[in-house]
Amino acid sequence: MCGIIGYVGAGEALPILVEGIRLLSYRGYDSAGVAVAHDGALVVEKDKGRIEDLAPSWDRTRLRGSTGIGHTRWATHGRPNRVNAHPQQDASGDVAVVHNGVLENDIALREELEAAGVPFVSETDTEVFAHLYARAFRGDPVAAAREVLARCHGRFGLVFLHRRLPGTLVAVRRGSPLVAGTAEGVGLVASDVRALAGHADRAFEIEEDEIVVLTREGVAVYGADGVRKARASHPVTYDDSSLGKGGFPHWMLKEIHEQPDRLADLVAARIDPVHGRIRLDELGLTDAELAAVERVDLVGCGTASYACMYGARAFEALAGVAARMVPASEFEARAELLGPRRLVVAVSQSGETADTHAAVEAAARAGARTVGVLNVRASRIARSVGGFVDIHAGPEICVASTKVYTGMLLSLLLLALRVAEARGRGHGALAALRPALDALPGAVRRAIAAHDQVREVAREVHRAQNMLYIGRGPDHATAVEGAMKMKEISYIHAEGFAAGELKHGPIALVSWDVPTVAILGQGEARTKMLANVREVRARDGLVIAVAGEDDADARKVADLVLPVPVVDPWLAPLVHSIPLQLLAYDVARRRGCDIDQPRNLAKSVTVQ
Numbered sequence: 363m364c365g366i367i368g369y370v371g372a373g374e375a376l377p378i379l380v381e382g383i384r385l386l387s388y389r390g391y392d393s394a395g396v397a398v399a400h401d402g403a404l405v406v407e408k409d410k411g412r413i414e415d416l417a418p419s420w421d422r423t424r425l426r427g428s429t430g431i432g433h434t435r436w437a438t439h440g441r442p443n444r445v446n447a448h449p450q451q452d453a454s455g456d457v458a459v460v461h462n463g464v465l466e467n468d469i470a471l472r473e474e475l476e477a478a479g480v481p482f483v484s485e486t487d488t489e490v491f492a493h494l495y496a497r498a499f500r501g502d503p504v505a506a507a508r509e510v511l512a513r514c515h516g517r518f519g520l521v522f523l524h525r526r527l528p529g530t531l532v533a534v535r536r537g538s539p540l541v542a543g544t545a546e547g548v549g550l551v552a553s554d555v556r557a558l559a560g561h562a563d564r565a566f567e568i569e570e571d572e573i574v575v576l577t578r579e580g581v582a583v584y585g586a587d588g589v590r591k592a593r594a595s596h597p598v599t600y601d602d603s604s605l606g607k608g609g610f611p612h613w614m615l616k617e618i619h620e621q622p623d624r625l626a627d628l629v630a631a632r633i634d635p636v637h638g639r640i641r642l643d644e645l646g647l648t649d650a651e652l653a654a655v656e657r658v659d660l661v662g663c664g665t666a667s668y669a670c671m672y673g674a675r676a677f678e679a680l681a682g683v684a685a686r687m688v689p690a691s692e693f694e695a696r697a698e699l700l701g702p703r704r705l706v707v708a709v710s711q712s713g714e715t716a717d718t719h720a721a722v723e724a725a726a727r728a729g730a731r732t733v734g735v736l737n738v739r740a741s742r743i744a745r746s747v748g749g750f751v752d753i754h755a756g757p758e759i760c761v762a763s764t765k766v767y768t769g770m771l772l773s774l775l776l777l778a779l780r781v782a783e784a785r786g787r788g789h790g791a792l793a794a795l796r797p798a799l800d801a802l803p804g805a806v807r808r809a810i811a812a813h814d815q816v817r818e819v820a821r822e823v824h825r826a827q828n829m830l831y832i833g834r835g836p837d838h839a840t841a842v843e844g845a846m847k848m849k850e851i852s853y854i855h856a857e858g859f860a861a862g863e864l865k866h867g868p869i870a871l872v873s874w875d876v877p878t879v880a881i882l883g884q885g886e887a888r889t890k891m892l893a894n895v896r897e898v899r900a901r902d903g904l905v906i907a908v909a910g911e912d913d914a915d916a917r918k919v920a921d922l923v924l925p926v927p928v929v930d931p932w933l934a935p936l937v938h939s940i941p942l943q944l945l946a947y948d949v950a951r952r953r954g955c956d957i958d959q960p961r962n963l964a965k966s967v968t969v970q
């Protein structure tokens with residue numbers, strides 16, 4: 363969602379702010395802006411649009427200065443436009459502030475300030491912070507920030523710049539991540555360490571209710587009580603591969619292609635080569651505790667919730683423990699039903715998703731055990747859960763998840779096997795799966811290599827207005843996730859559902875211009891899927907089958923085929939996802955859509 367960057371140093375702030383905004387853009391945004399201290403005033407430039415389009419039109423002579431703040435906004439309070447973009451200012455123009463998160467007592471504070479004669483110009487909650495800080499500022503930035511913290515409820519990361527302290531930034535964190543970075547004569551602050559790339563040597567996470575003052579001389583940390591604190595920093599290492607597209611036209615395509623290596627790394631990291639056991643060292647649960655688990659609730663949002671559907675199946679089939687997926691926003695922590703024998707597994711790429719975080723907190727309050735299957739270690743959910751499984755996929759930049767989705771599936775499969783092991787029934791299952799796990803990266807690579815066939819299918823279907831996706835068993839999740847990818851980036855209305863449900867309603871939609879993607883699978887599921895495909899064809903529906911490379915039947919019953927290597931049924935949903943990711947990508951490309959940053963979407967959804 364929103365992103366923050368702040369810089370104070372000896373050099374020009376503007377290029378660093380613009381580059382920081384660019385590095386934060388993957389989170390999804392609709393407006394961007396900067397404020398720079400220049401010649402005794404704060405100069406603000408901001409508007410709706412992309413940084414690539416906005417920055418060239420900004421007045422660089424007025425934006426000269428070595429202290430500044432920048433922001434990417436994803437609208438929550440008020441529509442995306444120039445006035446609502448950040449930085450927001452107080453009425454005198456003395457203060458500029460950038461803000462991530464939500465101010466919960468926004469209405470009460472706004473009414474109070476308006477009653478005191480303060481004029482508001484925007485619809486944002488952020489403007490409240492600017493006015494409050496300006497009124498509280500009497501020369502001491504920490505005292506002013508403390509007053510703001512004391513008056514405000516909600517989750518926010520804030521960075522203030524005051525006209526009277528042109529070489530100072532003040533960062534405040536409550537519930538929304540902020541990281542401070544340093545280098546010789548430089549102080550930086552950002553909502554994501556990525557935005558510090560190339561400028562900070564060392565960094566530390568700002569903690570709850572801390573106030574951090576950044577100047578060229580250094581960075582000082584204060585608690586909400588105003589007392590200065592010592593804080594250790596760590597060297598910043600940048601993963602260069604996450605800073606560029608490596609020759610691919612889009613992040614999405616790059617991330618699709620990264621999957622074989624990411625999955626190979628994950629298998630290598632999780633399976634002990636000597637004893638052949640699953641290593642989940644940070645699970646925080648003993649074998650006895652795992653064996654005592656009576657029920658597993660898997661919670662997540664969007665794509666992560668589809669991974670949970672698959673995970674629930676794996677827990678039931680492999681570990682013999684009752685499991686279900688609950689969309690995190692629908693999770694109800696009934697204290698009488700929870701407790702130490704209930705395991706709540708929170709699945710999230712960003713680790714920041716507000717609904718998933720709320721579900722974890724509620725589960726923990728009700729006494730359940732909690733584990734996070736997450737791709738970001740330094741995240742809000744990671745701090746709240748009792749145990750941690752690292753998805754190990756590396757930074758995912760495209761808003762639409764691809765490599766993290768397959769990483770989630772594999773992580774959940776291994777977690778289910780680990781629980782099975784603890785319950786005395788897993789070792790055989792892992793041993794049986796081991797050759798297939800080793801072969802998985804190669805199978806995924808082969809599925810990617812069949813991209814040309816996907817391009818042909820994209821040519822046939824890219825004008826569709828509606829699409830259907832059907833699958834059975836573990837591929838029910840593949841179907842809903844395939845449809846999600848299509849609608850997210852191509853804006854085609856696509857619905858995924860269990861194939862058996864077809865004749866209970868959705869079949870009414872079948873027609874030649876509503877293509878149906880059918881994930882055939884293997885064994886009994888395949889036999890039933892072939893029957894479902896015939897039902898669609900009998901109603902003149904266009905069918906695209908995801909089928910084994912040698913599946914001659916698929917070629918007879920379907921109009922088009924997306925070939926995939928045949929792998930173990932538990933790993934098949936990972937391989938079957940590949941052509942569906944590529945199909946969404948190719949269709950979106952043909953339709954001229956903004957693939958990496960689809961309209962209205964954000965990479966991490968930090969509001970409920």
Ligand code: AGP
Nearest residue numbers: 664665666710711712715762763
């Ligand atoms: C994925 O393609 C989507 N952008 C979205 O559904 C996402 O999976 C969801 O918002 C959950 O995000 P998280 O994994 O960061 O919690």
